[in-house]
Amino acid sequence: MPLSDMIENMARDAREASRHLRRLGRPRKDDALRLMAKMLSARREDIIKENRKDLVLAEETGLSPAMIDRLTLNGSVLDGMAEGLNEVADLPDPVGEITGMWKRPNGLQVGRVRIPLGVIGFIYESRPNVTVDAAGLCLKSGNAVILKGGSEAIHSNIILGRLLAEALHETGIPKKAIQVIPTTDREAVNVLIGLEELIDIVIPRGGEGLIRFVTSHSRIPVLKHYKGVCHVYVDRSASLKMAEEICYNAKVQRPGVCNAMETLLVHEAVAGEFLPEMVSRFRGAGVEIRGCPRCVALIPDVRTADASDWPAEFLDLILAVKIVTDMDEALDHIETYGSRHTEAIITTDYDRAQRFLAEVDASVVLVNASTRFNDGNQLGLGAEIGINTSKLHAFGPMGLEELTTTKFIVYGQGQTRH
Amino acid sequence: MPLSDMIENMARDAREASRHLRRLGRPRKDDALRLMAKMLSARREDIIKENRKDLVLAEETGLSPAMIDRLTLNGSVLDGMAEGLNEVADLPDPVGEITGMWKRPNGLQVGRVRIPLGVIGFIYESRPNVTVDAAGLCLKSGNAVILKGGSEAIHSNIILGRLLAEALHETGIPKKAIQVIPTTDREAVNVLIGLEELIDIVIPRGGEGLIRFVTSHSRIPVLKHYKGVCHVYVDRSASLKMAEEICYNAKVQRPGVCNAMETLLVHEAVAGEFLPEMVSRFRGAGVEIRGCPRCVALIPDVRTADASDWPAEFLDLILAVKIVTDMDEALDHIETYGSRHTEAIITTDYDRAQRFLAEVDASVVLVNASTRFNDGNQLGLGAEIGINTSKLHAFGPMGLEELTTTKFIVYGQGQTRH
Numbered sequence: 001m002p003l004s005d006m007i008e009n010m011a012r013d014a015r016e017a018s019r020h021l022r023r024l025g026r027p028r029k030d031d032a033l034r035l036m037a038k039m040l041s042a043r044r045e046d047i048i049k050e051n052r053k054d055l056v057l058a059e060e061t062g063l064s065p066a067m068i069d070r071l072t073l074n075g076s077v078l079d080g081m082a083e084g085l086n087e088v089a090d091l092p093d094p095v096g097e098i099t100g101m102w103k104r105p106n107g108l109q110v111g112r113v114r115i116p117l118g119v120i121g122f123i124y125e126s127r128p129n130v131t132v133d134a135a136g137l138c139l140k141s142g143n144a145v146i147l148k149g150g151s152e153a154i155h156s157n158i159i160l161g162r163l164l165a166e167a168l169h170e171t172g173i174p175k176k177a178i179q180v181i182p183t184t185d186r187e188a189v190n191v192l193i194g195l196e197e198l199i200d201i202v203i204p205r206g207g208e209g210l211i212r213f214v215t216s217h218s219r220i221p222v223l224k225h226y227k228g229v230c231h232v233y234v235d236r237s238a239s240l241k242m243a244e245e246i247c248y249n250a251k252v253q254r255p256g257v258c259n260a261m262e263t264l265l266v267h268e269a270v271a272g273e274f275l276p277e278m279v280s281r282f283r284g285a286g287v288e289i290r291g292c293p294r295c296v297a298l299i300p301d302v303r304t305a306d307a308s309d310w311p312a313e314f315l316d317l318i319l320a321v322k323i324v325t326d327m328d329e330a331l332d333h334i335e336t337y338g339s340r341h342t343e344a345i346i347t348t349d350y351d352r353a354q355r356f357l358a359e360v361d362a363s364v365v366l367v368n369a370s371t372r373f374n375d376g377n378q379l380g381l382g383a384e385i386g387i388n389t390s391k392l393h394a395f396g397p398m399g400l401e402e403l404t405t406t407k408f409i410v411y412g413q414g415q416t417r418h
Numbered sequence: 419m420p421l422s423d424m425i426e427n428m429a430r431d432a433r434e435a436s437r438h439l440r441r442l443g444r445p446r447k448d449d450a451l452r453l454m455a456k457m458l459s460a461r462r463e464d465i466i467k468e469n470r471k472d473l474v475l476a477e478e479t480g481l482s483p484a485m486i487d488r489l490t491l492n493g494s495v496l497d498g499m500a501e502g503l504n505e506v507a508d509l510p511d512p513v514g515e516i517t518g519m520w521k522r523p524n525g526l527q528v529g530r531v532r533i534p535l536g537v538i539g540f541i542y543e544s545r546p547n548v549t550v551d552a553a554g555l556c557l558k559s560g561n562a563v564i565l566k567g568g569s570e571a572i573h574s575n576i577i578l579g580r581l582l583a584e585a586l587h588e589t590g591i592p593k594k595a596i597q598v599i600p601t602t603d604r605e606a607v608n609v610l611i612g613l614e615e616l617i618d619i620v621i622p623r624g625g626e627g628l629i630r631f632v633t634s635h636s637r638i639p640v641l642k643h644y645k646g647v648c649h650v651y652v653d654r655s656a657s658l659k660m661a662e663e664i665c666y667n668a669k670v671q672r673p674g675v676c677n678a679m680e681t682l683l684v685h686e687a688v689a690g691e692f693l694p695e696m697v698s699r700f701r702g703a704g705v706e707i708r709g710c711p712r713c714v715a716l717i718p719d720v721r722t723a724d725a726s727d728w729p730a731e732f733l734d735l736i737l738a739v740k741i742v743t744d745m746d747e748a749l750d751h752i753e754t755y756g757s758r759h760t761e762a763i764i765t766t767d768y769d770r771a772q773r774f775l776a777e778v779d780a781s782v783v784l785v786n787a788s789t790r791f792n793d794g795n796q797l798g799l800g801a802e803i804g805i806n807t808s809k810l811h812a813f814g815p816m817g818l819e820e821l822t823t824t825k826f827i828v829y830g831q832g833q834t835r836h
Contacts, residue, residue: 019753023777102798108787110797117809118779196633200809215614219634221810242832249834335437357827359441361536369526369830378835379528379826380520391535391618391823392639393811405809408797409775412787414660416667417796 003183007191010146011198013176014119018144020174022116026093029140032171033089036136037082039163044078050159051128058152070127071153081132084383088136091382094401095142109411114404116142118200121192122385123148123214125206128156135164135178137385141403144177146199148192150206151184158182193218205386208313223398225389227313228258228341230371233330233356235347236269242368243346244278249370250344252285256315258387259342259374263310263320265330268294271323275299279321287317294323310337327352331359338362340389342374363389363396421601425609428564429616431594432537436562438592440534444511447558450589451507454554455500457581462496468577469546476570488545489571499550502801506554509800512819513560527829532822534560536618539610540803541566541632543624546574552621553582553596555803559821562595564617566610568624569602576600611636623804626731641816643807645731646676646759648789651748651774653765654687660786661764662696667788668762670703674733676805677760677792681728681738683748686712689741693717700737710740728755745770752778758807760784760792781807781814 001009040047051073058068094114101111120143122134131147138145149157161180169175181188193202196219203223204214211224232250234243250261266275271294279289279299289295290305302321309320310333324330334343344366345356353367364374374397376384381399388394394402419427458465469491476486512532519529538561540552549565556563567575579598587593599606611620614637621641622632629642650668652661668679684693689712697707697717707713708723720739727738728751742748752761762784763774771785782792792815794802799817806812812820 019779022779104796104798108791108797113775115779115813216637221639221808223810239832245832245834253835353829357531361437361440361533362825364826364828366828367830369828369833370835372835373526373828373830373833374826378522379526379828380522390639392641393823395533395823396826405811405813407780408782408792408814410782410784410787410791410797411771412785412791414657414663415787415791416663417671417788417790 003185003187004191007181007188008195008198010176010179010181011119011192011195014144014146014179015198017174017177018116018118021139021142021144021177024142024173028171028173029093029142030089032139032167032173033085033136035171036132036164036167037085039167040078040082040085040132043163044075047078047156047159047163048073050155053155054153061152063152067126067152071156073128073156077129081129084133085136088140088383091140091400093140094404099406106415107413108415111409112406113409114401115407117403117405118143119198120145120403121148121199121202121220122146123189123192123202123204123206123210125150125210126153128153128160130205131157131160131180132164133383134385135161137383137400137403139168139177141400143403146179146181146192148181148188154182154184189214190217193220196220203386221392223386223388223390223393225258225339225341225387227339228260229262229311229313229337229339230259230342230344231263231265231334231338232261232344232346232371233265233324233327233334234267234270234274235327235345235349235352236267237349237352238267238270238346239348240270240274243274244281246344246346246368246370247278248281248285250372251282251287251319252317253370253372255317258313259371260315261319261371262312262314263322263333263337265322265324265333267327267330268323268325271295271298275321275323282319285317287319290318290320292322295321298323313339327355331356334360334362341387342366342371344369344371363387421603421605422609425599425606426613426616428594428597428599429537429610429613432562432564432597433616435592435595436534436536439557439560439562439595442560442591446589446591447511447560448507450557450585450591451503451554453589454550454582454585455503457585458496458500458503458550461581462493465496465574465577465581466491468573471573472571479570481570485544485570489574491546491574495547499547502551503554506558506801509558509818511558512822517824524833525831526833529827530824531827532819533825535821535823536561537616538563538821539566539617539620539638540564541607541610541620541622541624541628543568543628544571546571546578548623549575549578549598550582551801552803553579555801555818555821557586557595559818561821564597564599564610566599566606572600572602607632608635611638614638621804639810641804641806641808641811643676643757643759643805645757646678647680647729647731647755647757648677648760648762649681649683649752649756650679650762650764650789651683651745651752652685652688652692653745653763653767653770654685655767655770656685656688656764657766658688658692661692662699664762664764664786664788665696666699666703668790669700669705669737670735671788671790673735676731677789678733679737679789680730680732681740681751681755683751684739684741685745685748686741686743689713689716693739693741697739703735705735705737708736708738712741713739716741731757745773749774749777752780756780759805760789762787762789781805
């Protein structure tokens with residue numbers, strides 16, 4: 001069967017399954033999630049055996065040790081995946097919630113009820129645990145999902161997809177509710193993102209190249225972020241001890257992720273006191289500093305930042321540092337170079353805190369806390385399938401509720417329109 | 419200046435204006451809306467003079483009398499537009515609403531606050547009053563808007579845009595918050611929908627061709643509906659008198675709009691009693707009936723529907739009629755041919771009413787009321803900029819709240835992530 005027919009058939013099956021999922025109550029979905037968790041444990045050997053095939057290929061193609069590490073499934077990784085599924089089972093079911101109801105002058109009762117989006121196309125790279133995480137969140141929110149993972153994890157993804165479908169089937173849920181595309185052919189992505197009649201939403205997760213490709217070719221709405229160019233602004237009124245702890249955490253705790261700090265903005269009134277010590281602590285952690293001319297003048301051996309550093313998402317132990325003359329300059333810098341992802345201010349000044357919260361255009365804006373908190377779990381959404389920096393649908397981290405929409409329901413007694 | 423530069427400059431200006439709009443409180447916005455309403459009255463002669471130019475061109479190019487009627491601006495049309503602006507001023511401001519706030523175990527206070535989307539590209543055909551309606555809704559919701567109207571209304575749109583911008587300026591709001599693209603060159607649409615860094619959302623309103631073109635070429639998220647293939651299902655338990663009134667209203671009251679009924683589904687148990695009288699009433703109103711074979715057998719002179727009639731949006735006094743053996747068949751028919759727009763059941767049976775509401779996949783699902791109620795005003799949203807049948811962001815009619823999104827705000831006391 002040609003690839004395009006195969007993908008289209010999968011999408012048709014997913015749509016059919018989604019009609020069933022719409023009507024599914026919470027207990028059945030939770031049963032399936034818990035059974036999936038059990039099967040990850042019971043079928044451990046089978047999974048690890050398939051994962052080995054990916055690892056052998058990865059060695060042959062010379063994948064970096066870091067990539068191979070991310071690809072590896074072992075007992076503790078599988079336990080973590082199972083725990084994640086059980087946690088999703090424990091979360092409330094968003095589907096069916098009445099988010100509002102009101103009565104019109106003509107007697108119509110109008111309400112809004114939460115429903116699944118329908119069919120989700122999820123396109124991602126690398127780690128096979130994402131297959132299970134995403135499938136669990138989609139099931140709990142009543143959505144069918146088609147998963148297209150990275151080619152390096154193909155064997156792992158296929159067996160995980162098979163186990164998940166088996167758990168669905170044993171719980172009386174159509175197994176086409178979770179489908180893994182069983183090919184490494186990149187053309188599959190092209191076909192998938194053209195099926196606008198069958199798929200409701202596409203979520204790409206991976207490198208900026210993948211995401212830009214999907215966004216510019218998809219006929220289906222896409223939820224995504226390209227990159228996270230996150231700033232911390234240390235105000236003149238900041239507690240410098242707090243600023244140091246937060247900046248260090250935001251840059252160093254996990255530099256390769258989208259909510260890590262990439263540029264530090266410091267008010268000139270405190271730069272002299274704050275920066276030398278901060279930079280020396282950063283250097284102790286192996287962070288390379290690229291500074292504005294004033295920063296370079298202040299601290300020996302700092303490399304001068306060039307124009308490409310301010311909009312850069314380093315995803316690495318590199319930090320751009322700029323001294324600003326006032327808060328307006330910090331806000332302008334964020335407006336120009338920020339990616340609408342995560343922005344933080346460190347201040348003890350009430351008015352400036354409120355102004356920063358009100359004026360900064362980003363999915364998460366924080367006062368006196370690390371940018372690393374832009375994460376569905378950390379913010380209390382329970383889990384997250386990704387972060388959206390387009391303003392449509394759900395700005396910021398997307399949990400279960402963000403995988404749903406609402407429809408209007410209307411109770412009448414024969415009303416007609418005049 | 420080349421067209422593409424002109425459009426890009428407009429979008430840059432809009433983005434700059436949107437930064438100002440974000441911070442604007444309700445009073446200033448309402449003042450501007452009320453001033454706009456006044457100016458539509460005070461500058462009546464100027465507007466009508468420009469509108470005349472469009473009408474002369476319309477006569478020359480042989481536009482249909484119905485189209486010319488829609489294009490014509492006179493005193494009462496302008497009064498209606500002014501009234502619309504005043505009504506929008508009376509509506510609550512959605513911006514700034516805290517939609518939720520909670521505390522995390524680590525002490526972070528996490529909230530969600532309603533913010534404008536940013537910059538809206540609005541692409542529409544024909545009636546110049548849409549220029550004013552859309553601009554008013556965008557302003558009230560804190561969004562900058564770039565308006566691209568139909569070429570036949572270009573003179574009217576340009577003068578209306580100029581007046582609106584003047585009212586903004588006099589109220590101390592950047593006048594680039596509302597901009598009309600002053601050209602009939604269709605290439606302007608192409609440029610506009612490619613500016614993903616500057617425009618947050620595109621709303622096309624018009625014929626299916628325009629909407630399909632915009633959707634398949636836009637790099638910016640699009641909110642739209644292609645068409646409304648709306649059904650009324652008359653259940654075996656229906657009050658047939660009520661069914662007749664609702665069906666008549668849904669088809670005849672305004673047949674050319676997206677929430678008019680296009681297909682009538684009738685349970686076989688009541689078809690014999692219900693259909694002959696209903697069809698005769700429809701025929702009295704000039705409605706052409708296209709029936710399934712059983713309908714044709716039941717009623718003399720009904721034309722047999724062909725395969726193209728079931729998915730058709732007639733937008734005219736034409737109705738497809740199908741007799742179904744049970745509710746399942748009705749639900750299957752709606753699942754297959756419905757456009758997720760508006761669906762209604764007429765029934766006295768409680769369980770069937772609830773099942774229809776739960777299972778039908780449409781933006782508005784009604785029990786015992788006319789499909790014509792799928793409209794932002796009628797459902798109590800106050801006003802509407804369009805109806806969205808993609809499930810992303812806002813499924814169904816979009817009012818002021820649907821022109822906003824939420825961002826997360828976080829109040830910390832020095833929290834870092836472990």
